[in-house]
Amino acid sequence: MGPFENNVGRTRSRSGLALTLVSATDVRDATEVATAFAGVRPPAPDRHVETDGDDSGDFGLHLAETVFASADAGVTGETVVVLEPSADVMEVALVCEYVLTRREAHEVPVLLREVIAVSSVREILDRFLEIGDAPSDVVDDAPERLAARLEFASTIVLADLEDAPGDARAALALALVERLNPTATVTAVDGVVWLRSLPIARTETRAHRIGAHMGWQLELSSDGPNSSGLVEAAVFRDPRPFHPTRLATAIATELTPSRIGRILRSKGLVRLASRPERVGSWSSAGDLLSLDPTGMTSWDPDSPAGQEIVFFGHRLESELLTDVLSRCLLTPEELLEGAGVWRSYSDPFPAWGDTHHH
Numbered sequence: 167m168g169p170f171e172n173n174v175g176r177t178r179s180r181s182g183l184a185l186t187l188v189s190a191t192d193v194r195d196a197t198e199v200a201t202a203f204a205g206v207r208p209p210a211p212d213r214h215v216e217t218d219g220d221d222s223g224d225f226g227l228h229l230a231e232t233v234f235a236s237a238d239a240g241v242t243g244e245t246v247v248v249l250e251p252s253a254d255v256m257e258v259a260l261v262c263e264y265v266l267t268r269r270e271a272h273e274v275p276v277l278l279r280e281v282i283a284v285s286s287v288r289e290i291l292d293r294f295l296e297i298g299d300a301p302s303d304v305v306d307d308a309p310e311r312l313a314a315r316l317e318f319a320s321t322i323v324l325a326d327l328e329d330a331p332g333d334a335r336a337a338l339a340l341a342l343v344e345r346l347n348p349t350a351t352v353t354a355v356d357g358v359v360w361l362r363s364l365p366i367a368r369t370e371t372r373a374h375r376i377g378a379h380m381g382w383q384l385e386l387s388s389d390g391p392n393s394s395g396l397v398e399a400a401v402f403r404d405p406r407p408f409h410p411t412r413l414a415t416a417i418a419t420e421l422t423p424s425r426i427g428r429i430l431r432s433k434g435l436v437r438l439a440s441r442p443e444r445v446g447s448w449s450s451a452g453d454l455l456s457l458d459p460t461g462m463t464s465w466d467p468d469s470p471a472g473q474e475i476v477f478f479g480h481r482l483e484s485e486l487l488t489d490v491l492s493r494c495l496l497t498p499e500e501l502l503e504g505a506g507v508w509r510s511y512s513d514p515f516p517a518w519g520d521t522h523h524h
Contacts, residue, residue: 182237182242182274182275182276182277182366183233183236183237183241183242183243183244183245183274183275183276183277184243184244184245184276184277184278184279184366185233185245185247185262185266185276185277185278185279186200186203186244186245186246186247186278186279186280186281186282187247187249187255187258187259187262187278187280187281187282188200188203188246188247188248188249188282188284189248189249189251189253189255189282189283189284189315190251190283190284190285190315191251191285191289191308191311191312191315192251193248193250193251195284195325196248196249196284197248198284198355199282199284199323199355199358200246200247200248200282202355202356202358202359203244203246203280203282203358203359203361203362204244204246204362205359205362221254221257222253222254222255222257222258222261223254223257223258223261225253225258226257226258226259226260226261226262226265227261227262227265229247229258229262230261230262230265230266231265233245233262233266233276234265234269234276237273237274237276238273238274240274242274244279244362251311252311254314255281255283255314255315255318255319256314256318256373256377259278259281259318259373259376260373260374260377262278262373263278263371263372263373263374266278277366277372278372278373279366279372280320280321280361281318281319281320281321281372281373281376282319282320282321282322282323282358283315283316283318283319283321283322283323283350284323284325285312285315285316285322285323285324285325286324286325286326287324287326287327287329287333287336287339287340288326289312290312290316290339290342290343291335291336291338291339293308293309293312293451293452294309294312294313294339294342294430294431294451294452295335295338295339295428295430295452295480306452306454307454309451309452309453309454310449310450310451310452310454310456312451313346313431313451316343316346316347316350317346317347317380317381317382318347318376318377318380319347319350319376320350320351320372320376321350321351321352321353321358321361322343322347322350322351322352322353323353323354323355323357323358324343324352324353324354325354325355327352327353327354328354337396338396338397338480340352341395341396341397342397342430342431342478344381344397345381345397345399345431345478346380346381346382346431346478347379347380347381348379348381348384349379381476381478382431382433382434382476382478385399385401385476386401386434386474386476396480397430397478397479397480398427398478398479398480398481398482398484399476399477399478400476400477400479400482400484400487400488401474401475401476401477402434402473402474402475402477402487402488402491403472403473403474403475404472404473404491404492404495405471405472405473406472406473406495406496406501407437407438407439407442407472407473407495407496407508408436408437408438408439408473408491408494408495408496409439409494409495409496409500409511410438410439410440410511410512410513410514410515411511411512411513411514412493412494413438413494414514414515416490416491416493416494417455420490421487421490425483425486425490426479426482426483426486426487426490427479427480427481427482427483427487428479428480428481428482429450429477429478429479429482430451430452430478430479430480431450431451431477431478431479432448432449432450432455432475432476432477432478433448433449433450433475433476434447434448434473434474434475434476435447435448435460435462435469435470435473435474435475436448436457436473436475437464437472437473438457438513438515439496439500439505439508439511440508440509440510440511440513441509441513441518442464442505442508442509443463443464444459444460444462444463444464444518445459445460445462445463445464445466445469445470446458446459446460446518447459447460448475457515458518459518459519473491473495475491496508
């Protein structure tokens with residue numbers, strides 16, 4: 167991952183230091199919101215935290231150490247950090263929070279206050295609903311990055327929110343935001359001034375709570391998906407692994423808008439029979455589907471048994487979707503053949519260790 171350069175602005179308060187992370191597809195949009203939230207413009211020249219070559223986890227650690235140094239030097243109030251668009255916001259926040267909670271009782275307290283995602287109704291429509299014109303061999307991960315940003319946020323700022331009421335397509339975009347992150351505060355840019363006036367909630371698990379309340383996580387933990395509204399939800403669960411060839415064929419020919427409706431976002435965990443030792447991650451946003459390895463092994467007691475995938479879509483044919491995916495599972499006869507035979511199945515997906523985009 168390339169270098170991170172993060173503009174930092176501060177306001178002062180009586181005691182302690184509160185950290186807020188702000189991210190957007192365009193760093194200028196994030197900077198505008200960060201400035202409104204902080205109530206002051208960053209000093210000139212902007213202060214940067216640079217960690218050449220670090221990934222998001224390393225950067226989260228470096229950021230926490232930088233904030234510690236500021237707190238130990240007597241800085242109190244708000245620290246507002248604008249992340250580069252390439253940053254994994256969830257990883258940065260979780261690593262930061264883990265380190266921040268290790269502060270000693272006698273030290274100046276430091277906590278994570280807000281995680282703010284900045285976007286617009288127009289961007290959401292473009293990324294999730296418009297058919298892209300890019301060549302088929304060009305991987306556009308912008309929808310995935312936007313989905314992850316919207317899902318892992320305490321506040322979502324939509325720059326054109328005030329222009330949205332009464333527009334049917336805007337209503338669809340807002341319905342998707344609510345599905346992705348039903349507990350987030352959604353506001354226009356002006357609303358962040360009000361957000362700044364709220365008292366700081368002194369909790370050490372802010373990031374973990376945000377992660378636990380992502381829309382797809384809530385759907386998996388609920389009694390049944392809420393399939394009503396402009397954006398419907400469907401959950402596919404089954405303990406059997408997928409046959410890789412049948413799954414690849416279904417993705418290409420049957421999981422299409424004309425057949426099952428428009429899948430706007432899907433997220434979950436999968437098992438491929440040809441890779442029986444590992445649990446995979448299923449993630450789609452817009453027209454891009456990624457199947458990647460997770461850190462979980464099949465024998466891990468916390469690993470799910472089989473498939474757990476959440477789908478959010480427009481005019482989604484849930485029963486047909488379930489039927490299509492069910493036909494990709496191993497049959498009873500194939501199950502009896504065991505993992506030794508499963509490994510010999512033709513597997514069109516790239517080897518894990520590489521990211522699979524379809």
